[in-house]
Amino acid sequence: MTLKPETRDKLRSVSTPTVATALFKRGFRNxxxxxxxxxxxxxxxxxxxxxxxxxxxxxxxxxxxxxxxxxxxxxxxxxxxxxxxxxxxxxxxxxxxxxxxxxxxxxxxxxxxxxxxxxxxxxxxxxxxxxxxxxxxxxxxxxxxxxxxxxxxxxxxxxxxxxxxxxxxxxxxxxxxxxxxxPAGLVDEIAEEAVEMTAYEDYVAEQVTSGQGIYGLYPPTNEQSLKDFAAWRKLNGR
The missing domain is CATH 3.50.30.40 (Ribonuclease E inhibitor RraA/RraA-like)
Incomplete structure (x- = not known):
């Protein structure tokens, strides 16, 4: 398979645990x-x-x-x-x-x-x-x-x-x-999703470090968490 350079770059910016979560969402456990x-x-x-x-x-x-x-x-x-x-x-x-x-x-x-x-x-x-x-x-x-x-x-x-x-x-x-x-057929979408997940996880890590609790934040079940994340992302160019 030919791996797109932009996909390779995205994968280099994310972690194996994050990719594992993206795969698990699609039913891949092993x-x-x-x-x-x-x-x-x-x-x-x-x-x-x-x-x-x-x-x-x-x-x-x-x-x-x-x-x-x-x-x-x-x-x-x-x-x-x-x-x-x-x-x-x-x-x-x-x-x-x-x-x-x-x-x-x-x-x-x-x-x-x-x-x-x-x-x-x-x-x-x-x-x-x-x-x-x-x-x-x-x-x-x-x-x-x-x-x-x-x-x-x-x-x-x-x-x-x-x-x-x-x-x-x-x-x-x-x-x-x-x-x-x-799996080769999923790599582009997995890379894209993993980049998005990484941005949110970086935001969460920053909030937790500052003393915020995880309920409603991780996972983002509180709508305000997503609004705050969007503002953080814009501010940080993510």
């Missing part, structure tokens, strides 16, 4: 990738279409060291084929005992202009990856290699990552709270 965290603080937010890689339990006769010499090996191919601006999302079976990738492969993604990488497993060389300043999310640091447990098997197919369904081309948003998956 779009947050569970159990992943950034290796280092993410600024600005990670945004891009999903390009996927699926791992399965390794079978010993098909997952020997020499398989990585094959230029068509799914892990190697995913690293070289993931488009610039996309996010590589890996289904590692929520198993961080063996690595999904290491610092050399993640550095290659960064140098190719990929927007970020997510696995529901773990990375080796996690301290080195953290120093790259590149958006990278995992469950926890992993053992040195993936040979013992994981076998890369499919590229750019529908996957599950941290219990979230991820289809190629879905839009991935990652910030310091986590990662959420936005």
């Amino acid at each position: 779009q947050a990738i569970q159990g992943v965290r950034p290796l280092s603080p993410v600024e600005p937010s990670m945004v891009g279409p999903a390009y996927t890689l699926r791992y399965m339990p390794a079978r010993e006769d098909l997952n020997k060291l020499e398989v990585f010499r094959d230029r068509g090996h799914p892990q190697r191919k995913a690293i070289e084929d993931c488009p610039p601006g996309a996010v590589l999302v890996m289904d590692s079976r929520k198993d961080a005992r063996a690595a999904s990738a290491g610092s050399i492969l993640v550095t290659r993604l960064m140098k190719r202009g990929v927007a970020g990488v997510v696995t529901d497993g773990g990375f080796r060389d996690s301290a080195d990856i953290a120093r790259l300043g590149f958006p990278a999310y995992h469950q926890r640091p992993s053992a040195p290699t993936n040979l013992t447990l994981h076998q890369a098997i499919d590229i750019n197919v529908p996957i599950g990552c941290g219990d979230a369904p991820v289809f190629p081309g879905d839009i991935i948003l990652g910030d310091n709270d986590g990662v959420i998956v936005i």
